[in-house]
Amino acid sequence: MATRLEKTDVVTVGVGWTGGIIAAELTKAGYNVVGLERGEDRSTKDFQMIHDEYRYDIHHDLMQDVSKETITFRNNRDERALPMRRLGSFLPGSGVGGAGVHWNGQTWRFLPYDLQIKSMTDEKYGSGKLGDEYTYQDWGISYEELEPYFYQFELVAGISGEDNPKGAPRSNEYPTPPMKSTPILDKFKNATSNMGLNPIQMPSANLSENYENPDGQTIAQCQYCGFCERFGCEYGAKSSPNVTVIPTAQQTGKFDMKTHSEVVEVIQEGGKATGVRFVDTVSGEEFIQPADVVVLTSYVLNNTRLLLQSNIGQPYNPENGQGVVGKNYCYQILPGAAGFFEDQKFNTYMGAGSLGATVDDYNGDNFDHSDLDFIHGGSISITQTGRRPIGSNLTPSGTPSWGPEFKKQSLNYHNRTLSVVAQGASIPHRENFMDLDPTYKDFYGNSLLRLTYDFTEQDRKLHQHITEVCGEIMKEMGADIIEKNQMDDHYDIVPYQTTHNTGGVIMGADAETSAVNNYLQMWDSESLFVVGASAFVHNGGYNPTGTVGALAYRAAEGIQQYLEQGGGQLVKSKSKSKLT
Amino acid sequence: MADEEKHKTDESRRQFLKNSGYFAGGLVGGGILGSVIGWQVDEDTQNQTQGEQTDQGNQGGPNFNRALKFFKNQEEFQRLSAATERIFPEDDNGPGAIKLGVPYFIDHELAGEYGNNDRLYMNGPFHEGTPYQGFQSRLKRKQIFKEGLRVMEQEAQNSHDDSFVNLDQEQQDEILTKFQNDEVKLRGVKASDFFGMLRESTLAGAFADPLYGGNTNMEGWRMKEFPGSQMSYMDEIGSEEFVEMEPRALYDHLH
Ligand SMILES: Cc1cc2nc3c(=O)[nH]c(=O)nc-3n(C[C@H](O)[C@H](O)[C@H](O)COP(=O)(O)OP(=O)(O)OC[C@H]3O[C@@H](n4cnc5c(N)ncnc54)[C@H](O)[C@@H]3O)c2cc1C
Ligand code: SF4
Numbered sequence: 001m002a003t004r005l006e007k008t009d010v011v012t013v014g015v016g017w018t019g020g021i022i023a024a025e026l027t028k029a030g031y032n033v034v035g036l037e038r039g040e041d042r043s044t045k046d047f048q049m050i051h052d053e054y055r056y057d058i059h060h061d062l063m064q065d066v067s068k069e070t071i072t073f074r075n076n077r078d079e080r081a082l083p084m085r086r087l088g089s090f091l092p093g094s095g096v097g098g099a100g101v102h103w104n105g106q107t108w109r110f111l112p113y114d115l116q117i118k119s120m121t122d123e124k125y126g127s128g129k130l131g132d133e134y135t136y137q138d139w140g141i142s143y144e145e146l147e148p149y150f151y152q153f154e155l156v157a158g159i160s161g162e163d164n165p166k167g168a169p170r171s172n173e174y175p176t177p178p179m180k181s182t183p184i185l186d187k188f189k190n191a192t193s194n195m196g197l198n199p200i201q202m203p204s205a206n207l208s209e210n211y212e213n214p215d216g217q218t219i220a221q222c223q224y225c226g227f228c229e230r231f232g233c234e235y236g237a238k239s240s241p242n243v244t245v246i247p248t249a250q251q252t253g254k255f256d257m258k259t260h261s262e263v264v265e266v267i268q269e270g271g272k273a274t275g276v277r278f279v280d281t282v283s284g285e286e287f288i289q290p291a292d293v294v295v296l297t298s299y300v301l302n303n304t305r306l307l308l309q310s311n312i313g314q315p316y317n318p319e320n321g322q323g324v325v326g327k328n329y330c331y332q333i334l335p336g337a338a339g340f341f342e343d344q345k346f347n348t349y350m351g352a353g354s355l356g357a358t359v360d361d362y363n364g365d366n367f368d369h370s371d372l373d374f375i376h377g378g379s380i381s382i383t384q385t386g387r388r389p390i391g392s393n394l395t396p397s398g399t400p401s402w403g404p405e406f407k408k409q410s411l412n413y414h415n416r417t418l419s420v421v422a423q424g425a426s427i428p429h430r431e432n433f434m435d436l437d438p439t440y441k442d443f444y445g446n447s448l449l450r451l452t453y454d455f456t457e458q459d460r461k462l463h464q465h466i467t468e469v470c471g472e473i474m475k476e477m478g479a480d481i482i483e484k485n486q487m488d489d490h491y492d493i494v495p496y497q498t499t500h501n502t503g504g505v506i507m508g509a510d511a512e513t514s515a516v517n518n519y520l521q522m523w524d525s526e527s528l529f530v531v532g533a534s535a536f537v538h539n540g541g542y543n544p545t546g547t548v549g550a551l552a553y554r555a556a557e558g559i560q561q562y563l564e565q566g567g568g569q570l571v572k573s574k575s576k577s578k579l580t
Numbered sequence: 581m582a583d584e585e586k587h588k589t590d591e592s593r594r595q596f597l598k599n600s601g602y603f604a605g606g607l608v609g610g611g612i613l614g615s616v617i618g619w620q621v622d623e624d625t626q627n628q629t630q631g632e633q634t635d636q637g638n639q640g641g642p643n644f645n646r647a648l649k650f651f652k653n654q655e656e657f658q659r660l661s662a663a664t665e666r667i668f669p670e671d672d673n674g675p676g677a678i679k680l681g682v683p684y685f686i687d688h689e690l691a692g693e694y695g696n697n698d699r700l701y702m703n704g705p706f707h708e709g710t711p712y713q714g715f716q717s718r719l720k721r722k723q724i725f726k727e728g729l730r731v732m733e734q735e736a737q738n739s740h741d742d743s744f745v746n747l748d749q750e751q752q753d754e755i756l757t758k759f760q761n762d763e764v765k766l767r768g769v770k771a772s773d774f775f776g777m778l779r780e781s782t783l784a785g786a787f788a789d790p791l792y793g794g795n796t797n798m799e800g801w802r803m804k805e806f807p808g809s810q811m812s813y814m815d816e817i818g819s820e821e822f823v824e825m826e827p828r829a830l831y832d833h834l835h
Contacts, residue, residue, distance in 0.1 A: 074713070223814050
């Protein structure tokens with residue numbers, strides 16, 4: 001029998017960026033918040049031995065332990081889904097701070113085009129630009145409405161950046177100036193300027209200077225230490241929930257964070273979420289945490305799985321396109337080109353997670369698609385994140401992958417190779433979705449999430465087009481050998497690509513075609529908010545967290561409004577057939 | 581290295597303190613305080629770690645790390661050693677897998693978390709998947725290495741009537757290539773999966789922090805001109821020239 005705990009105002013499932021933001025905002029507003037986090041607590045002092053590539057990068061010490069819980073995967077519905085037995089393609093976080101501890105910190109705002117992708121595409125190119133099998137739609141919120149929340153996240157995280165002529169318009173400057181430029185970045189900036197493009201320094205959560213945020217939390221200056229992506233920052237110089245929103249929530253005295261607490265069910269009574277059931281993973285005891293508002297902040301995968309597991313919302317059915325939970329799973333397409341330089345050596349081992357330069361000339365609808373048979377594009381960047389020796393063994397193609405020639409070439413090119421890579425947008429397709437696996441279970445006996453995903457024609461065309469541009473940039477940069485990225489025949493779960501999974505609990509203006517409204521409140525359960533990139537209707541041409549942060553601040557405001565007005569749907573659904 | 585390098589280290593530590601604003605008002609939390617104060621380099625031990633580490637320990641006596649905790653007989657271990665050396669051979673650039681301590685690294689890893697698949701999902705049912713679905717064997721890595729090395733010897737005997745360790749380099753490469761291309765059959769796992777693990781752990785042993793027993797004397801890092809774990813590149817990040825540095829290991833963070 002589960003022990004029933006005292007009721008709280010708000011409970012969050014997971015304490016990463018989104019859980020931390022909800023906790024900080026609601027506790028500041030005077031509400032009691034319980035944060036349930038499956039992993040352990042951790043803070044800057046736990047990162048003294050962090051410069052260990054083998055432990056943290058190769059063996060994912062800070063990330064989800066898939067021996068307890070993973071996903072199953074297949075490329076299409078005709079295949080049998082099999083478990084992802086080892087982490088690979090993406091690296092979900094686990095523990096206080098979530099993936100926000102070991103992210104890079106590249107912090108973007110999605111474009112106005114992203115939020116109104118369907119109406120803007122239709123208006124410019126006619127409604128048949130892509131076939132019906134592509135289920136892209138508007139997000140139910142405009143950029144103007146979302147802009148203040150982007151800024152709120154940037155202020156809290158202290159983002160270092162500069163004006164971007166091709167980016168989303170800004171009413172305010174970045175809180176801190178851009179990071180230092182380097183010869184690697186300058187090479188890219190010069191080449192793209194020569195080509196008539198508009199390079200900028202990448203907006204970064206590795207801060208260019210010491211900073212105090214509006215909540216009084218301090219973030220230190222980045223040391224360009226080169227152990228950033230996949231590592232915690234031993235200096236407290238990378239904005240993470242652990243150095244910003246979590247201490248803010250804790251200082252109110254109203255945040256009760258429970259670690260080693262795995263939520264296994266959202267309890268729904270009378271059409272409303274009334275709490276969650278969780279397991280203390282140390283003692284094995286079960287508890288029920290009642291709450292006025294339940295907030296899923298457990299990342300895309302578990303946000304979707306917990307709804308399916310708890311029978312909340314209508315599961316998506318790819319046969320007829322009906323249902324919403326699990327729909328519009330998207331990822332990130334990675335066009336790019338590598339360049340090998342015979343006579344130049346670069347300080348590739350130095351760097352920071354978001355030390356980079358970018359052009360947005362081929363992102364969104366910044367270029368004309370009239371004569372192209374795909375939509376969208378991607379931001380094109382060079383980054384200098386700190387190249388490490390186990391994971392990086394770069395050789396021109398045709399080189400064997402082991403033996404004398406491999407050794408010679410991989411040593412030679414280790415500091416003589418640069419890459420230009422795009423974060424390509426991912427447009428939803430009817431056949432790309434998530435549901436529950438019929439066979440495989442997690443440690444607690446619950447069904448694993450099943451991912452059905454493959455690249456589409458749209459993805460291939462986008463990839464090809466943007467890869468050509470990356471190749472031209474590399475040529476202008478003067479590389480001796482240029483190798484353009486090839487798209488595999490199918491999406492592969494094994495090699496790391498990005499931890500930019502999106503969709504599953506998408507937002508929108510209509511309860512028929514979306515799961516949450518533009519406050520991320522469930523249409524089917526007014527006391528349940530589902531926060532994260534799970535709300536993305538498609539994935540844009542950038543890393544997601546700037547937009548995730550904005551949506552989390554928006555949701556926090558909605559939750560407060562909901563509590564103040566004593567319940568009810570905050571938005572009226574467009575279609576009349578659904579309850580509002 | 582000694583004095584010059586130590587001097588540089590102290591400099592960069594002071595520089596870091598300045599840059600981080602630590603003196604300016606305790607911006608940084610206890611973690612940094614602890615680590616900065618904890619990173620006193622003990623001159624004696626520092627010098628000793630720079631010495632030859634392959635077979636000697638810190639006090640000039642034997643390196644007690646050089647013993648086996650997973651493999652039970654020397655033939656298997658020597659077969660493993662020979663195979664890793666073919667993957668990452670000694671050449672003009674520097675030592676190969678054996679001198680870097682890679683076989684000991686692999687032995688030690690197989691005895692622990694890595695060999696036991698502690699962080700892999702191991703629930704059944706097990707089915708062979710498509711190439712896009714990744715590793716699906718029911719075996720632990722330690723079993724896979726045993727099985728792989730068994731078949732490696734069998735292949736050597738079948739095609740050359742001799743032990744793998746006695747074959748010449750071309751013959752050894754030929755057998756390893758068969759594993760890589762799934763031209764031999766292993767029980768419970770694809771030969772290419774075993775080969776992938778062998779390659780992956782050889783490179784890890786060559787380049788992981790020396791605390792794991794490989795990358796002897798940081799020679800792996802030196803070959804890649806990788807300076808290991810430095811505290812800060814604040815002063816070098818803008819440099820037009822390639823900056824060569826004496827590498828540092830995690831050892832320095834504690835001693
Ligand atoms: C290596 C890496 C680099 C990245 N770089 C960038 C970047 O440069 N820019 C960018 O925009 N994004 C980046 N990301 C993505 C970014 O980290 C995520 O978008 C962001 O952390 C998502 O925040 P979240 O709160 O939604 O989820 P998370 O940070 O994943 O937090 C979710 C939390 O919920 C917990 N949880 C899950 N299920 C349960 C449960 N059942 N019960 C209790 N707790 C649960 C998890 O343990 C976790 O702590 C990167 C990610 C990785 C892994
Ligand atoms: S690169 Fe900067 S932000 Fe990243 S871990 Fe190092 S010091 Fe911290």
